[in-house]
Amino acid sequence: MLKIIGACIIIFASASIGRIGAAKMEKRFHALQYLQGGILSLEREIGYGATPLPEALISASAAAGPIAPLFQLTAQKLLAGRGINAQEAWSEAIEEVSLPLNRADCEILAAFATGLGLSDGKDQLKRLELIRLRLQAAEEEAKKEWQNMGKVWKNLGWAAGVILVLICL
């Protein structure tokens, strides 16, 4: 009886690890999607409303789903009156918020904040569009990875659990 319970636990744990791996890929894909939503909203605020950056970031956070805290925290840091620029505020916020992104994605985010708010509207829109295109490419790649490797992770989790149980028995 104990053996059966132990085997179940091993299979369940192994399958969970597989599922967590797959969920991580799914989260990255969705995060990249929401980031684009947030940046698109920011483009609207900057391009049409000429809304000051802290307010624009707060408005954009509504379209950023699970990434909203990053936008909100950056706005808070800008409004704190320390005289820091958007790049510094964004970098500090990235350190404080946990994001389901990989290193390459973080590099895009760093490029996003460079010069944010520090030029005229036209230039800002060009920069944001460029970043959105880079995120779009990253999203495509994340989607493929999730669709292909997600299933592999899930199945591998189960399979590894079963193999481990067979070896132990």
Next chain:
Amino acid sequence: MGISSLAKENRPSLMAKGVSLEEVLPFLPPNLRKMIATLAPTIGVSLEELRLRLGAPVALRFAYGEAFLGKDGRLTNYVADGYLFSPQEMEQAVLLLSNSSFYALEEELRRGYITLPGGHRAGLTGRAVLEKGYLRTLKNISGINIRIARYIPGAADGILPYLFSPTSQKLLDTLVISPPRAGKTTVLRDLARQLSEGMGACRRSYNVSIVDERSEIAAVVNGMPQIPVGCRSDILDACPKAEGMMMLIRSMSPEIIICDEIGREEDVLAIHEAINAGIVVIASAHGEDCEDALARPFLGKLIQDKYFKRLVILSRLQGPGTVKAILDSEMQEL
């Protein structure tokens, strides 16, 4: 006059009620903010300008003189003892003043000043960036002059009785002429408030429309005036004066239109239009006296043609808001 008395000098006529230095503090770099906040109880009411120049001591200008901010946080007369404004602080100040959003201030940077909440104004100098021969923006900001807005209820008390016709009691078209920092916006603001609420010498209240091109008269922030301009005042904020006046004539049926710092051809044409439409215009213009205003190409013609029935000349003789003379359209002193 000693440095401390300079900051404390508050003649009753100059007492600025409702002026809060705290409104300006968030726009200063953290270190300077602390030092000015410590001085605020002493200098709060009498401070007129805070001048920040790259690599130079921070200067504070009062109604009766100027002093530097010392390294020890006290006021001083000596340049060598002054607190030098560093490039890093300049960068911080620009970021704070612009809310990290240069794109939102393109027009302001082109004009060379930013209006802050509370009606305070930050003038900027730096390197001009030209596009097709026209000023596009400023970069490498090297100097900031923060002018503290004054809200003085009753600033127009000595002027208002003269603005009515002695025979018909009709309100007359008026031009307030004053050099910079002599209180013309303060007077306009109080005129708007008193006329709109039917106070003082007014026999009734008026529907007042204000074209506040520089957001200085009413200091509107998110649609709400930060300085009282009366309950019957409509404010067209950040709109060019000439265009604004025409818009108000068509849309708001005003009895009085108030605007600040007129002088361009289009402003004068719009005033022409408004006065001929039966609307009373109260405006201000830069100048030491009547001759200065008369010498200006478009404005001079308007005065010569006697469109303005009252000319109010302000000076700083006894501090900002001193009425030097009130003239009728024949240039006779009243």
